[in-house]
Amino acid sequence: MAHDNIDLSTLTRNELLVFEALKESDSPMKAYDVLDVLKSHGVRAPMTVYRALEGLEEKGIVHKLDALNAFVLCSHDRPHQVQSFLVCSECGMVQEISPELREAPQVEDKILGVVRATGFQMREARLEMKGICQKCTGKQSAHNTAAE
Amino acid sequence: MAHDNIDLSTLTRNELLVFEALKESDSPMKAYDVLDVLKSHGVRAPMTVYRALEGLEEKGIVHKLDALNAFVLCSHDRPHQVQSFLVCSECGMVQEISPELREAPQVEDKILGVVRATGFQMREARLEMKGICQKCTGKQSAHNTAAE
DNA sequence: TTTACTGGATTATGATATAACATTGATATA
DNA sequence: TATATCAATGTTATATCATAATCCAGTAAA
Numbered sequence: 001m002a003h004d005n006i007d008l009s010t011l012t013r014n015e016l017l018v019f020e021a022l023k024e025s026d027s028p029m030k031a032y033d034v035l036d037v038l039k040s041h042g043v044r045a046p047m048t049v050y051r052a053l054e055g056l057e058e059k060g061i062v063h064k065l066d067a068l069n070a071f072v073l074c075s076h077d078r079p080h081q082v083q084s085f086l087v088c089s090e091c092g093m094v095q096e097i098s099p100e101l102r103e104a105p106q107v108e109d110k111i112l113g114v115v116r117a118t119g120f121q122m123r124e125a126r127l128e129m130k131g132i133c134q135k136c137t138g139k140q141s142a143h144n145t146a147a148e
Numbered sequence: 149m150a151h152d153n154i155d156l157s158t159l160t161r162n163e164l165l166v167f168e169a170l171k172e173s174d175s176p177m178k179a180y181d182v183l184d185v186l187k188s189h190g191v192r193a194p195m196t197v198y199r200a201l202e203g204l205e206e207k208g209i210v211h212k213l214d215a216l217n218a219f220v221l222c223s224h225d226r227p228h229q230v231q232s233f234l235v236c237s238e239c240g241m242v243q244e245i246s247p248e249l250r251e252a253p254q255v256e257d258k259i260l261g262v263v264r265a266t267g268f269q270m271r272e273a274r275l276e277m278k279g280i281c282q283k284c285t286g287k288q289s290a291h292n293t294a295a296e
Numbered sequence: 297t298t299t300a301c302t303g304g305a306t307t308a309t310g311a312t313a314t315a316a317c318a319t320t321g322a323t324a325t326a
Numbered sequence: 327t328a329t330a331t332c333a334a335t336g337t338t339a340t341a342t343c344a345t346a347a348t349c350c351a352g353t354a355a356a
Contacts, residue, residue, distance in 0.1 A: 012334065031312070045337065050313065066214035066276070069312065069343095084259075086268045097262065107262055110255040111232075111275070114245065119282030120234045127259070127275045128214070134267030160303065179343070193306065198344065217312095217343060 005077055006061060014052040015059075017041055019073070022062065028070035028094050065094065067128045072096065082108045084127040090136035153225055154209055162200040165189055167209065167221070176218035176242050213242065215276045220244065230256045232275040238284035 003023060011019060021037040022029055029037075035049045043049065053071055056062035062071050063083050074083070075096050084097040084104070097104060115122050151171055159167060169185040170177055177185075183197045191197065201219055204210035210219050211231050222231070223244045232245040232252070245252060263270050 014335075043336095045335095046313070047315095047337080048335070051335080067274070084262075086263065086266065086270075088268075089271070095266075097266070104262055107255065107258040110258050111277075114232075114252055114255055115234065115277060115279075118234065118243075118245070119285070120236075120277070120279055121281075121285055122234075122277050122279040123237070124279075125275060125277040126215070127273060129259070129263060129268070129270050129273040131263075131268055131270040131272075133269075137267070137269055162304075191305095193304095194344070195306080195346095196304070199304080 003073060003075075010059065011061075012052070012055065014038075014043070014048055015055045017043065018049060018052040018056060019061065022071065022073045027092065028065055028068060028072040030068075030070050034071070063096070063126070065128060066126065067130070068094070070094075080108070081122065082111055082125045082127060085129065086133065087128060087130050088133035088136055089130050090132050093133050093135070095133075151221060151223075158207065159209075160200070160203065162186075162191070162196055163203045163207075165191065166197060166200040166204060170210065170219065170221045175240060176213055176216060176220040178216075178218050182219070211244070211274070213276060214274065215278070216242070218242075228256070229270065230259055230273045230275060233277065234281065235276060235278050236281035236284055237278055238280050241281050241283070243281075 006019075008016060008019070017038050018034055021034050024037075025033075031046060031049050031053060034053070035043065035046055038049065053062060053064070057064060061074055063074050063085075064071050065085060065087070067087065072085075072094060076098060084107070086095045086097065087093070111125065112122065154167075156164060156167070165186050166182055169182050172185075173181075179194060179197050179201060182201070183191065183194060186197065201210060201212070205212060209222055211222050211233075212219050213233060213235070215235065220233075220242060224246060232255070234243045234245065235241070259273065260270065
């Protein structure tokens with residue numbers, strides 16, 4: 001679990017609270033869901049949560065999934081320029097593709113190559129892939145309902 | 149201009165209005181910006197705009213930029229599974245990377261390869277790259293301010 | 297003419313996010 | 327010690343983005 005490597009001493013109190021909340025969750029959390037959790041710690045205002053999330057993002061500890069307006073802990077050791085997520089339209093599962101995967105660096109390289117060719121200085125990128133995860137694919141072929 | 153190839157006859161009245169509004173704009177538009185434009189055509193409610201945008205997205209004519217909550221016309225002829233955008237943090241410029249670029253298909257192939265390996269059935273994907281565009285890079289190196 | 301369907305209008309509200317300003321507490325330093 | 331400073335936090339209000347729910351109008355098929 002990559003989260004064990006994070007230096008928690010650099011986090012502010014609120015950042016730590018948000019970090020813990022995200023760590024407990026097995027799926028991405030909306031800001032207001034985080035707020036609900038933190039209410040038991042005396043946090044009352046959305047601002048508090050958004051500020052902490054922003055700090056965690058800057059530290060590379062949290063990623064925002066723009067397509068879902070939700071936040072997840074980064075599951076990898078080193079900072080990476082390209083974050084890639086699989087999002088299941090069926091069950092909502094979100095999985096960050098590990099940059100350590102054998103082919104993943106090739107994807108990142110290809111992207112960086114294409115982008116450089118355009119004269120663009122990329123700072124970070126997010127790839128959000130929507131589809132049906134392995135689990136739900138099985139279910140779907142059984143009874144052909146639901147989905148989108 | 150790829151927009152000339154679109155079969156406008158399949159669009160509803162409101163979809164056509166939204167399409168025209170986006171076509172006039174040289175940058176992505178927020179839904180409420182579109183609404184402002186359409187007010188002169190009697191459109192009053194956000195719902196109308198969002199419905200039309202949804203229709204256009206389904207037809208592959210419009211993409212949503214989740215990171216900006218904004219919408220752009222697709223600038224390409226054929227539907228494509230992976231949409232890639234450069235977003236300048238400095239000036240707000242947004243450019244869709246053409247899937248016809250020499251290396252672009254390789255990126256898409258690499259992505260599809262990695263994803264297939266995970267058993268995920270990808271339906272569509274969006275790659276949003278944030279950074280500094282060529283124009284702004286020049287400005288920046290001159291006086292080293294701003295950004296972020 | 298009924299029925300069913302698609303698109304559209306309207307009203308209200310929900311969900312997401314930030315602006316602006318006040319307060320606190322720690323640290324530095326005059 | 328007094329006080330200046332700064333980062334973090336708290337608080338209030340409001341802006342922005344998006345959808346639910348319901349009704350209506352046109353039209354094409356039975």
